[in-house]
Amino acid sequence: MFDFLEGYDLLGAFWVTVKLTVYSALGSLLWGTLLAGMRVGPVPLMRGFGTAYVNIVRNIPLTVIIVFSSLGLFQTLQVTLGGGDDFEVINFRLAVLSLALYTAAFVCEALRSGINTVPTGQAEAARALGLSFTQVLRLVILPQAFRSVVNPLANVLIALTKNTTVAAAIGVAEAAFLMKDMIEAEAQLILISAIFAFGFICLTLPTGLLLGWVSKKVAVKR
Amino acid sequence: MTASVLFDAQGPRAKRRNVLYTVVFLAALAAVVWWLYVSLDEKHQLDWVKWEPFFTSFQPWETYLWPGLLNTLKAAFFALLIALPLGALFGIGRLSDHRAVRVPSGILVEFFRAIPVLILMITANAAYSEFTDIASDVRPLYAVVTGLVLYNASVLAEIVRAGILSLPQGQTDAAKAIGMRKGQTMRYVLLPQSVTAMLPAIVSQIVVILKDTALGGAILTFPELLASVRPMSANYGANTIACFTIIALVYIAVNFALTSFASWLEARLRRGKKSTGAVVGTAPGAASKSSRLPRPSPRARPTPDGPSMIRPRGAPAHLPCPPPRVSVT
Amino acid sequence: MQLRKVTAASAAVLALALTATACGSGDKEGESGSGGGEKITIGIKIDQPGLGLKTPDGKFTGFDVDVATYVAKELGFDAGNINFVETKSADRETAIERGDVKFIAATYSINDERLQKVDFAGPYLLAHQDVLVRADDDSIKSPQDLNDKKLCSVTGSTSAKNVKEKLAPKAQLQNYGGYSECLTGLENKAIDALTTDDSILAGYAAQDAHKGKFKLAGFKMTNENYGIGLKKGDADLKKKIDAALTKMVSDGAWDKAVTDNFGPANYKNEPAPKIGNIVK
Numbered sequence: 001m002f003d004f005l006e007g008y009d010l011l012g013a014f015w016v017t018v019k020l021t022v023y024s025a026l027g028s029l030l031w032g033t034l035l036a037g038m039r040v041g042p043v044p045l046m047r048g049f050g051t052a053y054v055n056i057v058r059n060i061p062l063t064v065i066i067v068f069s070s071l072g073l074f075q076t077l078q079v080t081l082g083g084g085d086d087f088e089v090i091n092f093r094l095a096v097l098s099l100a101l102y103t104a105a106f107v108c109e110a111l112r113s114g115i116n117t118v119p120t121g122q123a124e125a126a127r128a129l130g131l132s133f134t135q136v137l138r139l140v141i142l143p144q145a146f147r148s149v150v151n152p153l154a155n156v157l158i159a160l161t162k163n164t165t166v167a168a169a170i171g172v173a174e175a176a177f178l179m180k181d182m183i184e185a186e187a188q189l190i191l192i193s194a195i196f197a198f199g200f201i202c203l204t205l206p207t208g209l210l211l212g213w214v215s216k217k218v219a220v221k222r
Numbered sequence: 223m224t225a226s227v228l229f230d231a232q233g234p235r236a237k238r239r240n241v242l243y244t245v246v247f248l249a250a251l252a253a254v255v256w257w258l259y260v261s262l263d264e265k266h267q268l269d270w271v272k273w274e275p276f277f278t279s280f281q282p283w284e285t286y287l288w289p290g291l292l293n294t295l296k297a298a299f300f301a302l303l304i305a306l307p308l309g310a311l312f313g314i315g316r317l318s319d320h321r322a323v324r325v326p327s328g329i330l331v332e333f334f335r336a337i338p339v340l341i342l343m344i345t346a347n348a349a350y351s352e353f354t355d356i357a358s359d360v361r362p363l364y365a366v367v368t369g370l371v372l373y374n375a376s377v378l379a380e381i382v383r384a385g386i387l388s389l390p391q392g393q394t395d396a397a398k399a400i401g402m403r404k405g406q407t408m409r410y411v412l413l414p415q416s417v418t419a420m421l422p423a424i425v426s427q428i429v430v431i432l433k434d435t436a437l438g439g440a441i442l443t444f445p446e447l448l449a450s451v452r453p454m455s456a457n458y459g460a461n462t463i464a465c466f467t468i469i470a471l472v473y474i475a476v477n478f479a480l481t482s483f484a485s486w487l488e489a490r491l492r493r494g495k496k497s498t499g500a501v502v503g504t505a506p507g508a509a510s511k512s513s514r515l516p517r518p519s520p521r522a523r524p525t526p527d528g529p530s531m532i533r534p535r536g537a538p539a540h541l542p543c544p545p546p547r548v549s550v551t
Numbered sequence: 552m553q554l555r556k557v558t559a560a561s562a563a564v565l566a567l568a569l570t571a572t573a574c575g576s577g578d579k580e581g582e583s584g585s586g587g588g589e590k591i592t593i594g595i596k597i598d599q600p601g602l603g604l605k606t607p608d609g610k611f612t613g614f615d616v617d618v619a620t621y622v623a624k625e626l627g628f629d630a631g632n633i634n635f636v637e638t639k640s641a642d643r644e645t646a647i648e649r650g651d652v653k654f655i656a657a658t659y660s661i662n663d664e665r666l667q668k669v670d671f672a673g674p675y676l677l678a679h680q681d682v683l684v685r686a687d688d689d690s691i692k693s694p695q696d697l698n699d700k701k702l703c704s705v706t707g708s709t710s711a712k713n714v715k716e717k718l719a720p721k722a723q724l725q726n727y728g729g730y731s732e733c734l735t736g737l738e739n740k741a742i743d744a745l746t747t748d749d750s751i752l753a754g755y756a757a758q759d760a761h762k763g764k765f766k767l768a769g770f771k772m773t774n775e776n777y778g779i780g781l782k783k784g785d786a787d788l789k790k791k792i793d794a795a796l797t798k799m800v801s802d803g804a805w806d807k808a809v810t811d812n813f814g815p816a817n818y819k820n821e822p823a824p825k826i827g828n829i830v831k
Contacts (some may be wrong), residue, residue: 042229042236046246049251058426059477060470061433061448063440067732068470071462075736077261087701087723123227133229141228162338169440171706171726176340180706183344190352193345197337204336214755265739271760281607351649358592358651359636440728443637455731456598461759462735484653 004186005195013178014199020095020164020174021203025157027100032107033142040115041107042133050108056107062166069098070170088173095167103160109168110152113144147218154211175199182205262463272461276468282454290439290450291472297363297445297446298432301370305431306424308371309378314408316383323471327329334376340437343369347442366438366446370431377430381423418491425484429477591628593619594638594646594655594780598729601754601812602658611635612752615777617808618675618799619656625795640708644668647780654792658751660775661829662709670791671778672786675805675828677821679771680710681749683756685737686766691744694718694770700743701725703733710773711746718772730755738764748775753818761778774830793826 039050055067073079074094081097083090118141126140146153165176179196183189232240251394260270275282334342349364350356356364381533397407439449447469455465564717595615596603602606602613607613616635623633638657647669660678661671669813682702684691689695697719704711706726715724717810725742734755736742745752749767781788799805800823804829813820 026538040226040228042226042232043240043243043247045247049247056474057479058482059429059474061436061473063436063448064466064470064473067728068463068466070727071466071732071735075732075741076265076267076463076739077258078739078741085701087721087725091229091725105326120227127227127230136228158336165338165340166437168706169728171724176338177706179341180641189348190345193341193348197341197345200338200341201333201336205332205430208336275607279607285605285607285609305672351645351651358646358649359634360652443639443642445637452598452729452731455729456600456755457607459758460731460734460738460755462731463758465731 004182004188007170008178008182010178010195010199013173013175014203016092016172016174017161018203019166020092020167020172021157021161023096024099024103024164025160028094028103028107028156028160029153032104032144033111035104035108036111036115037137039112054105054108057102058109061167062102062163065102066095066098066166066169067102070096072095078190087171091167091170091172094163095172097220099160099163103156103163106156106159107153110149110156111142111145113152114149117140118144121156122211144220147215147220150211150215150218154208154215157211158208161207162200162202247395267463272458272464275458275461276464282458286450286454287447287468290445290447291476293363293444294432294435294446294448297366297435297438297444298428299365300363301431301435302428303370304367305375305378306373310382310413312375312379313382313386316379317386319404330404331376331379334372335380337373339369339373339434340440342372343438343442345369346372362438362444365442366435366444369438370434373434374427374431377427378424378517381420381427382416385420386412388419389415409429418488421484421488421491425481425488428480428484432477432480433473478488535547555602559752561644587785588632589628590632590634591623591632592636592652593623594643594652594657595619595635596639596657597637599658599751599754600758601818602751603643603656604754604825612809612812613754614676615658615728617812618756618779618796618805619654620797621799621804621808622654622656625798640705641781647782650782650816653781654788655780656777657780658748659778659780660748661778665780668783669780670783670789671780672789673778673796673826674776674824674829675779675796675799676777677824678745678748678750678775678777680769680773680775681752681770682744682746683737683752683765684744684768685740686764688743691768695773697722697744697746701741703727703736703745704747705729705733708747713773714746732766734761744768750777750813750820753813756785757818776824776829785794785819797826 035050035053038046039054041047070091074090080090081093082095122140122144123136126136131139162173167174168177168180171177175196179192182192186192228234259268266272279508283377312327312331315323316331317326318324343365346368347361350361350364350368351358386408393411394407397411402410435446438444438450439446443449451462451469455462458465475547553565555724566649595611595613597605599613603611603615604613606612615626616829619635619783620630620633621737624630628768636652638655640657643655643657643659644665647655654672655677658678659665659671660679661674665671682691682694691700695718696712697714698721700719701723702711702724706728713799714722724735725733730745730747730751733742733745737745749769749771752767755761779792781792796805799808805823809820
């Protein structure tokens with residue numbers, strides 16, 4: 001029944017999916033936090049930028065963003081992100097970049113709602129101690145905000161894992177890319193779909209459960 | 223300048239520093255934009271001939287973009303129409319006192335949330351062609367809608383559940399005290415109140431649905447908005463960057479209109495209503511946390527209606543700064 | 552009371568959306584409305600200039616489209632009763648197997664793998680795999696020169712695999728969803744060559760926007776016998792289509808279609824192939 005799997009690097013493809021997920025998760029966490037900082041910060045221009053960024057990026061399909069990064073950045077502007085001449089490396093990095101830029105908008109919004117859950121007294125006390133804005137954010141607010149948004153962030157991470165499938169549009173050889181290949185070559189459509197669905201469940205369910213447990217562990221009791 | 227609790231009212235030095243930051247940030251932004259402009263121009267991507275079709279004639283709009291947009295809206299609309307009640311059903315199901323209802327609902331929701339929509343769509347398309355005789359010209363639409371419904375119903379279920387859980391326990395207690403049955407409590411007390419709390423999250427989910435229709439074009443030959451890029455760029459001399467930009471702008475415009483309408487609706491619903499002010503800003507996340515805990519006491523929950531970090535002090539809860547919306551993409 | 556407002560608002564949205572969809576279906580009827588009688592659904596490409604293209608006025612043009620129209624006419628369907636649908640390369644066999652389309656004329660080359668799933672009438676055109684390069688690029692003189700070059704093709708196409716596996720294994724290969732994306736890269740020198748059938752490449756090269764920018768290398772790397780794909784085992788239909796194609800060649804309609812569609816592209820096509828004669 002599973003004979004047709006021969007010759008396909010199933011694990012390799014899912015490994016690319018995992019790598020895409022991990023790198024872009026880190027990137028989006030960093031950029032999303034910066035964006036959230038901008039959106040609640042004292043400089044009006046940065047606040048405006050943060051808001052505009054989130055509203056624009058959230059409203060464009062990810063496919064468009066990824067194809068844009070390949071067509072615009074790579075094909076037209078010749079930005080290779082240090083990938084040299086190797087298309088595989090360049091495409092992978094471009095996919096990570098676009099996934100991170102896209103997901104950051106959602107991370108930013110999750111964090112903002114997290115910041116909202118921190119009682120005002122915390123910030124007031126921090127300011128009374130003479131901390132500057134960045135210090136207030138870095139030392140007092142964000143650590144608490146992060147603890148309250150582990151769960152929403154976990155959802156964003158799960159969505160990101162699934163969104164990596166879109167990277168197939170620019171030829172990154174991840175799971176969905178392989179799936180399209182297999183569907184074209186083999187007749188077992190339903191079975192192939194089931195295998196890949198199972199693969200994704202293996203990736204996303206443990207993530208959800210683990211982070212759900214973490215969120216309970218670190219939740220701020222108020 | 224809005225007052226925020228996160229930073230002090232600004233004195234002369236802070237204001238000077240702000241101006242400095244603004245200038246530096248502006249310079250950096252301008253540099254990026256300038257670099258983009260110059261390099262795109264150098265590669266002839268900004269040549270008028272590449273953009274001209276969209277501005278001098280209605281034809282590309284009439285032939286490619288408008289039918290595509292209609293299909294996108296159609297699929298999103300049907301998906302939402304079916305997913306909403308289904309989501310409500312499963313969301314309430316997960317809150318049921320009966321194990322036999324709670325557990326299957328939970329499994330279904332978690333299962334469909336874990337699979338990429340793309341795979342759901344492909345499978346649905348294959349299944350329809352194998353086991354039903356749906357006409358071939360509408361099958362892609364059916365498959366797209368099915369994929370979207372399965373996924374989004376499970377996300378909406380979580381939103382509904384979080385919305386209901388966000389209400390104070392007192393509401394249920396009071397309903398019980400006046401002798402309401404479980405169904406009545408849900409129908410007359412909990413659901414109506416939680417709708418306002420759920421609305422922002424539901425709207426961001428609509429945006430997600432709308433964007434996800436694009437997956438149908440990528441793989442199922444569903445002629446939606448994004449798929450219109452192919453015949454369009456083939457006709458106008460491979461002006462791909464122009465085509466994708468125009469399409470991105472259409473998506474932004476539609477989604478922005480949608481979110482603005484929802485904010486307006488939400489503001490209307492909130493006005494004059496003594497709500498708990500709770501918002502399911504964090505969509506499904508808030509729920510999965512509380513599902514594993516005993517029902518949280520009102521104090522343990524985030525209360526965005528209380529003093530807020532982001533909101534200007536003393537400003538009404540709903541006006542200048544809408545509650546953050548977090549959706550799952 | 553709150554719930555009522557929500558209901559009212561949703562009703563408004565619902566009404567709006569329904570009108571929108573109603574308009575949509577109205578449009579569709581308008582498109583294919585002329586002439587009564589039975590309709591035929593034919594699969595074509597809609598993004599390949601010269602072969603199958605949906606033009607801005609909503610019509611379909613190209614050699615494949617002309618052939619399909621002629622064949623349909625011979626089968627007893629007026630031009631007004633033809634319903635053209637897009638069949639992407641990866642989707643062609645399934646579209647036939649499921650009966651989504653009566654037949655497919657979409658740069659569909661006959662090969663053994665496909666013959667296991669579908670039947671072919673024809674062939675009606677012999678094309679060859681070739682590469683499109685920038686007009687001022689003289690570095691690619693033989694297929695082997697592609698080895699240190701950057702190639703582009705569309706996802707799932709056999710042309711790309713062919714080059715990568717047989718002709719130039721060391722070439723870098725970029726896959727996209729469509730040829731237009733490849734052309735953008737070719738134009739900007741991120742890509743050195745775009746590879747697929749010469750008939751397709753000629754159509755792109757001949758477009759006004761591309762005049763003088765690209766040229767075909769003329770390698771003839773493979774033989775692509777374009778046939779009309781139809782359901783496996785439908786011998787009756789195959790016979791009828793074969794007859795229609797024979798007639799199309801003999802009454803000069805084939806030559807006219809070639810001049811109309813490939814003339815501007817300056818594409819030196821092979822003479823009309825004999826029915827059933829597959830050039831390996």
